[in-house]
Amino acid sequence: MILKGEGVGDSKYAIGIDVGATNLKLGIVGASGDVIAHKLVPLGEKKSPGEIVSLIAGQSKELAGRSPKGPIAAGCGIPGIVDFESGIIIQSPNLPQWRDVPARDEIAKALGLPTIVDNDANIYALGEQRMGAGRGHNNLVLLTLGTGIGGGLILDGDIFHGDVGFAGEVGHIVVERDGVPCGCGGRGCLERYAASHGFATHASRLSKKERERLLAEAGVDIEGLSAQLVARLAGQGNGIAGRLWKEFGLYLGVGIATLINILGVTTFVIGGGIAKSWDLFIGPARDEIARHTYARNCEALTLVPAALGDNAGVIGAALEAISVN
Amino acid sequence: MILKGEGVGDSKYAIGIDVGATNLKLGIVGASGDVIAHKLVPLGEKKSPGEIVSLIAGQSKELAGRSPKGPIAAGCGIPGIVDFESGIIIQSPNLPQWRDVPARDEIAKALGLPTIVDNDANIYALGEQRMGAGRGHNNLVLLTLGTGIGGGLILDGDIFHGDVGFAGEVGHIVVERDGVPCGCGGRGCLERYAASHGFATHASRLSKKERERLLAEAGVDIEGLSAQLVARLAGQGNGIAGRLWKEFGLYLGVGIATLINILGVTTFVIGGGIAKSWDLFIGPARDEIARHTYARNCEALTLVPAALGDNAGVIGAALEAISVN
Numbered sequence: 001m002i003l004k005g006e007g008v009g010d011s012k013y014a015i016g017i018d019v020g021a022t023n024l025k026l027g028i029v030g031a032s033g034d035v036i037a038h039k040l041v042p043l044g045e046k047k048s049p050g051e052i053v054s055l056i057a058g059q060s061k062e063l064a065g066r067s068p069k070g071p072i073a074a075g076c077g078i079p080g081i082v083d084f085e086s087g088i089i090i091q092s093p094n095l096p097q098w099r100d101v102p103a104r105d106e107i108a109k110a111l112g113l114p115t116i117v118d119n120d121a122n123i124y125a126l127g128e129q130r131m132g133a134g135r136g137h138n139n140l141v142l143l144t145l146g147t148g149i150g151g152g153l154i155l156d157g158d159i160f161h162g163d164v165g166f167a168g169e170v171g172h173i174v175v176e177r178d179g180v181p182c183g184c185g186g187r188g189c190l191e192r193y194a195a196s197h198g199f200a201t202h203a204s205r206l207s208k209k210e211r212e213r214l215l216a217e218a219g220v221d222i223e224g225l226s227a228q229l230v231a232r233l234a235g236q237g238n239g240i241a242g243r244l245w246k247e248f249g250l251y252l253g254v255g256i257a258t259l260i261n262i263l264g265v266t267t268f269v270i271g272g273g274i275a276k277s278w279d280l281f282i283g284p285a286r287d288e289i290a291r292h293t294y295a296r297n298c299e300a301l302t303l304v305p306a307a308l309g310d311n312a313g314v315i316g317a318a319l320e321a322i323s324v325n
Numbered sequence: 326m327i328l329k330g331e332g333v334g335d336s337k338y339a340i341g342i343d344v345g346a347t348n349l350k351l352g353i354v355g356a357s358g359d360v361i362a363h364k365l366v367p368l369g370e371k372k373s374p375g376e377i378v379s380l381i382a383g384q385s386k387e388l389a390g391r392s393p394k395g396p397i398a399a400g401c402g403i404p405g406i407v408d409f410e411s412g413i414i415i416q417s418p419n420l421p422q423w424r425d426v427p428a429r430d431e432i433a434k435a436l437g438l439p440t441i442v443d444n445d446a447n448i449y450a451l452g453e454q455r456m457g458a459g460r461g462h463n464n465l466v467l468l469t470l471g472t473g474i475g476g477g478l479i480l481d482g483d484i485f486h487g488d489v490g491f492a493g494e495v496g497h498i499v500v501e502r503d504g505v506p507c508g509c510g511g512r513g514c515l516e517r518y519a520a521s522h523g524f525a526t527h528a529s530r531l532s533k534k535e536r537e538r539l540l541a542e543a544g545v546d547i548e549g550l551s552a553q554l555v556a557r558l559a560g561q562g563n564g565i566a567g568r569l570w571k572e573f574g575l576y577l578g579v580g581i582a583t584l585i586n587i588l589g590v591t592t593f594v595i596g597g598g599i600a601k602s603w604d605l606f607i608g609p610a611r612d613e614i615a616r617h618t619y620a621r622n623c624e625a626l627t628l629v630p631a632a633l634g635d636n637a638g639v640i641g642a643a644l645e646a647i648s649v650n
Contacts, residue, residue: 081619090621139488151587155480162589163464166622172586174579174617177500186582186617254499257511261497262476262587264487292499292511294406296415297491 010034013067014321015060015113017076018120018313019052021094025310026059028067029318033131035311037066049089049101057110073114075321076107077123077313079150083165087117090165093148114325120313121168122159124306125152127316128269133307137267141259142306143170144272145227145252149191155265159320171195173255193251196274199225202247206240214240231277242280249281253288256303260293271306278305335359338392339646340385340438342401343445343638344377346419350635351384353392354643358456360636362391374414374426382435399440400646401432402448402638404475408490412442415490418473439650445638446493447484449631450477452641453594458632462592466584467631468495469597470552470577474516480590484645496520498580518576521599524550527572531565539565556602567605574606578613581628585618596631603630 010030018025020043027038041059046052056076064071080092087104108115125134125142134140138157144150151170153160160167171191172184179188180201192201200222203211215222217238218229225244233241256268270278282303290298306312335355343350345368352363366384371377381401389396405417412429433440450459450467459465463482469475476495478485485492496516497509504513505526517526525547528536540547542563543554550569558566581593595603607628615623631637 081621153588155485160480160588163591164589164621164625166585166619167587167589169586169589169619172617173583174500174586175502177576177579184617184619189617251502254502258498258583259587260491261494261499262492262584263478263485264489264492264494266488292497292509292514294491294494294509296406296489300489 010068012322013069013071014318014325015063015071015074015111016314016316016318016321017056017060017074017107018123018317019076019078019095020120021079024052024055024059025314026056026063027311027314027318028063028071029315031319031322033315033319035315036068037063038311038314039063040310047095048097049103049106053103053106053110056107060111071113073116073321073325074107074111075123075317075319076103076115076117077120077317078103078117079120081166082117082119084116084118084161085165087115089117114321116321116324118159118317118320119150119152119165119168121150121152122161123152123316123320124150124271124312125154125168125269125316126159126320127308127312127314128271128306129154130319131308131315132312133269133304134267137302139263139265140267140269141170141263141265142269142271145195145270145274146272147196149195150272153263155263158323170255170259173258175251175254175258190251190255194248194255196227198248198251199227199230199244202244210240214238227274227277231280234280245277245280246284249284250288252281253285254292256285257289257292260289260297260301264297266297266300267302269304269306271312275305335393337647338394338396339643339650340388340396340399340436341639341641341643341646342381342385342399342432343448343642344401344403344420345445346404349377349380349384350639351381351388352636352639352643353388353396354640356644356647358640358644360640361393362388363636363639364388365635372420373422374428374431378428378431378435381432385436396438398646398650399432399436399438400448400642400644401428401440401442402445402642403428403442404445406491407442407444409441409443409486410490412440414442439646441646441649443484443642443645444475444477444490444493446475446477447486448477448641448645449475449596449637450479450493450594450641451484451645452633452637452639453596453631454479455644456633456640457637458594458629459592462627464588464590465592465594466495466588466590467594467596470520470595470599471597472521474520475597478588480588483648495580495584498583500576500579500583515576515580519573519580521552523573523576524552524555524569527569535565539563552599552602556605559605570602570605571609574609575613577606578610579617581610582614582617585614585622585626589622591622591625592627594629594631596637600630
């Protein structure tokens with residue numbers, strides 16, 4: 001069976017799976033990174049490990065039939081803390097039933113294929129490095145800006161997992177030792193300043209008068225200040241909303257500067273919903289990076305939005321599965 | 326020629342060189358990490374690149390004669406910013422004449438051996454990982470606490486250099502976005518709180534009365550508060566001096582927590598002169614790490630003082646040279 005598509009000449013294919021909080025994405029991907037076929041399936045109420053694994057198995061079998069050659073492996077990204085070595089999902093804030101779940105072995109059994117599971121930001125990072133905004137860069141940090149900040153590290157060409165699979169928890173870079181409390185139990189974590197929570201943080205530091213003016217115009221209380229809402233207000237010329245985005249950018253810059261100083265890595269790819277508001281935060285972020293890093297690193301900086309959109313996870317998961325099988 | 330020593334059975338030997346601000350250390354090291362012979366030579370007034378390279382050449386020739394087999398390579402650690410790929414020393418705060426010096430090629434020519442040059446903290450890290458406090462750990466961060474904070478990253482068993490050789494500048498982790506100004510041009514860098522500069526920072530935050538009491542007892546002005554002096558006062562039961570060490574430890578803990586959250590690495594080796602005051606700062610550091618990291622990472626933590634002392638650099642430089650030749 002021969003399908004049209006650049007990837008039909010690939011020697012190996014894998015199934016890439018990207019489990020989100022609301023949708024399941026799957027694809028057949030060739031070793032060159034080409035997506036031969038893909039599907040998006042809403043999870044609906046099916047959020048338990050058993051239900052999602054069944055869904056993955058059914059959808060994968062259908063997709064596998066469209067692969068030029070039988071897939072050699074499957075890779076699966078999951079939002080949460082994943083122990084890569086053991087293949088266990090330790091916890092997932094958005095899928096609370098996934099706690100200490102041996103997902104790798106369960107998916108492998110259901111598909112009858114060698115399987116890897118990894119943190120979703122890790123596979124996005126690999127996707128972007130191989131096929132997206134980070135192409136040609138051997139070292140790369142991917143940040144996803146959303147409710148929190150996800151992170152994936154590509155070091156010397158591969159995903160770096162650290163000792164216990166927790167590498168890339170960049171949302172918990174401490175930017176203010178006695179700063180705003182974080183859900184993790186600490187204080188001053190980056191994601192309290194440069195993710196959706198950041199707007200409440202920055203608004204709380206406005207003068208009372210300015211804060212009240214902003215909230216009246218927004219029509220929400222302080223916790224209701226979403227990135228989308230503050231972006232809309234800033235787009236309408238609201239200067240206070242613009243200043244919140246500036247603060248957001250400055251803190252993001254501090255976090256990136258710390259990453260540059262620790263890793264000496266100069267390629268950063270920014271994804272997640274908030275990356276759509278690029279022009280509202282990237283200038284202040286660049287200024288702050290320049291203030292905190294060596295000129296030579298700063299000159300080498302590649303700071304770009306993610307390019308693959310919805311396919312990053314499917315591509316990255318499949319390519320990781322091919323590379324270890 | 327056969328010498329006594331555990332390493333005489335090694336298949337390969339290299340010359341390890343550790344250039345300090347005041348001394349040059351050299352050794353013949355076997356592939357197993359055993360030091361067959363070593364020398365410490367004061368630099369005196371000889372601090373220019375040409376003078377130091379001549380000194381290295383003369384001393385190495387003498388040492389090479391004591392190697393069971395001819396050395397296959399040389400490795401050299403230098404304090405400063407080193408571009409590993411090109412072998413160029415970009416700058417060195419303690420050896421100001423070393424600016425854009427192609428040290429690798431000059432040493433290679435003088436010795437007639439393949440040579441690598443690297444940042445001194447990187448080679449200490451490798452030495453400690455292979456033969457010292459980090460033995461058996463595949464991932465490790467070494468921090469040297471002195472005038473500033475040096476850092477070396479061992480990731481997946483090897484020194485990680487980053488894109489332009491600047492990896493491990495952990496002294497410039499930003500722990501307070503609008504904190505104390507740093508020599509790098511930024512603000513709030515870790516080394517302004519958890520290296521010798523930290524004592525002035527923390528003393529400046531005491532009440533006026535407490536600060537005056539401390540300085541009167543110390544007999545110095547605020548910039549004169551060295552680690553050694555504050556350790557002596559704390560040892561004499563001075564509670565204010567003890568509190569400065571506590572602050573030092575808390576900030577060190579914040580920096581280590583950020584490293585854990587970014588890298589998922591759980592082995593930290595602390596060297597440098599200030600590590601001698603271990604008991605004065607390590608408790609608060611551990612508390613702060615626990616506050617800012619996932620329990621699973623924290624439980625896996627190995628936080629230990631460096632073990633090799635003066636030989637770490639010589640061993641690490643030689644082993645790095647062997648591993649790439």
